Amino acid sequence: MNKTPLMVILLTGCYPDAPINPNAAPMLNTIAGTVVADGIDEPGNVMVLIFRADNPGPPNGTGSPITIATVSHKAFDTDARGLSSASYAVTGLEDGDYLLTALMDIDGDFNPFVDPLAGATCLDYVGSHVASLTTREPAVVSVDGGVYEDNVLVVIDTLVPIERPAFTLPAETTMVKVDPNPQTYTLSSTGVHTAFSTTGVLDLEGPCTADTVNPVACDLALLTPCETAFYVYAVDNDGDGYIDSHPDYDPRLGLPNIWPRVYVRYLGTPSLDPDLGVVYDDGLPEGEYIASENFPFALELAMGAFPAPVGMPYPLQQLSVTWAPAARHYYPDGTYENVDIRLGSDPASLPDGIWSVSVVLHSGQTWTLPNEIGTMGWAATSADFDPTTQLGYLAVTSESAPQ
Known part of the structure; x- marks a missing residue:
């Protein structure tokens, strides 16, 4: 027979809560958004680096990124104001608090997991997700429960004017x-x-x-x-x-x-x-x-x-x-x-x-x-x-x- 909306509601209400498996793997989270490069004529490849908030990278700490998202230079679109933008997403994140920084690798010599290549060289560009474009204080992104946290803006607009201290x-x-x-x-x-x-x-x-x-x-x-x-x-x-x-x-x-x-x-x-x-x-x-x-x-x-x-x-x-x-x-x-x-x-x-x-x-x-x-x-x-x-x-x- 056809079920009326009321019957559907009643039938649904009769089912017990789904059993919870205490040994199930935790739901993983995603942080996504847009990388914006300001005043850069020809964007390079970008790495969005994810750090735990309690273990930030240099100069604010000595932490290493737990994962990265790579954005190809071909993904950027540039508008009439000179702003170049592209989407990024970082998946598989455990519940927690994170800091996001970014590096635009102009000369193609960056790899965050190899010491001699793990840093911005002279004339690369850097940026981060910040709480305010005025203070430029790093902003924490908190995720839990398997959320998809989108619209997290990362701004790249700082030229690195000096070389690494080899x-x-x-x-x-x-x-x-x-x-x-x-x-x-x-x-x-x-x-x-x-x-x-x-x-x-x-x-x-x-x-x-x-x-x-x-x-x-x-x-x-x-x-x-x-x-x-x-x-x-x-x-x-x-x-x-x-x-x-x-x-x-x-x-x-x-x-x-x-x-x-x-x-x-x-x-x-x-x-x-x-x-x-x-x-x-x-x-x-x-x-x-x-x-x-x-x-x-x-x-x-x-x-x-x-x-x-x-x-x-x-x-x-x-x-x-x-x-x-x-x-x-x-x-x-x-x-x-x-x-x-x-x-x-x-x-x-x-x-x-x-x-x-x-x-x-x-x-x-x-x-x-x-x-x-x-x-x-x-x-x-x-x-x-x-x-x-x-x-x-x-x-x-x-x-x-x-x-």
Whole structure:
């Protein structure tokens, strides 16, 4: 017989709720919207990078993207105002809070999962999803329950005017963790000329020409915008002429707010893999690691010396970094344990062995040693570049060097 609307409602109401499977996989979410590029004549390929909000990428944090969406340059339409736009979508996201940034790769040398390629190079464009076009503060996108969160706008309108801080580290750079005296090491800016595929090359011009009066600085008269350098920025937000305190530490420690940031991370012992080249094993469980922040010019500042002006980015060819026998041991559940031999920690809690060194500019551009150029033996494309310089690392030991 024909069912009237009332009968349909009654019949529907008679069925019990659908059973819930407590072991069912959670519903996954999607974030989608439009990428808008402002004032860019010929858009390049765009990568929309998704970070967890509690683990943002540089310069606001040290996180890595959990996934990306790729937008081809061919997908952009440009209107009469010069605004180019294209759609994007990121699927398979777990419930949570996310930050979205974007990079327009003008020269085709970006890959977020390979250290030497994981960053904007000079003359690329960057942007993000922001709360306000005036303040440009990053906006969090929250998703849960398998939603399709659309109309999330990502704006790309910032030209990257400087180059990534590629550097070398002298061989046998060793820190002795039982030495009570301050210890420093020096990073030197370098150009990079290498091939990462049969058709892809990474060309970073540099280093800048050293100044004859201040040899750790670049000669400003000879500096070109896209030469590699350490853009040192001693932050002075209150304009009093003094470097502000580092925002991540107790002001009583006297640590200065100076960019670039320098981070070291325990890698462990090296071995040779036939497919991956040199690989490292830290011997720690999955998701566990040991890392710390080192501080540029901390020792020099304690002695009343600083080779750059305060309150503005200034290019240096060399970066002096102060190391301390301290670190944080991070565990998979997000907790951590502070390790400081000076305060009585067991020296074994700060492992001997190889540590990586990462430099993060105020622009968010990064460079890390060792990296795949050295560990995988990428080919040089210029006689002026030696790929083995990218095998450098910091060695931590318990033993003092012989006198």
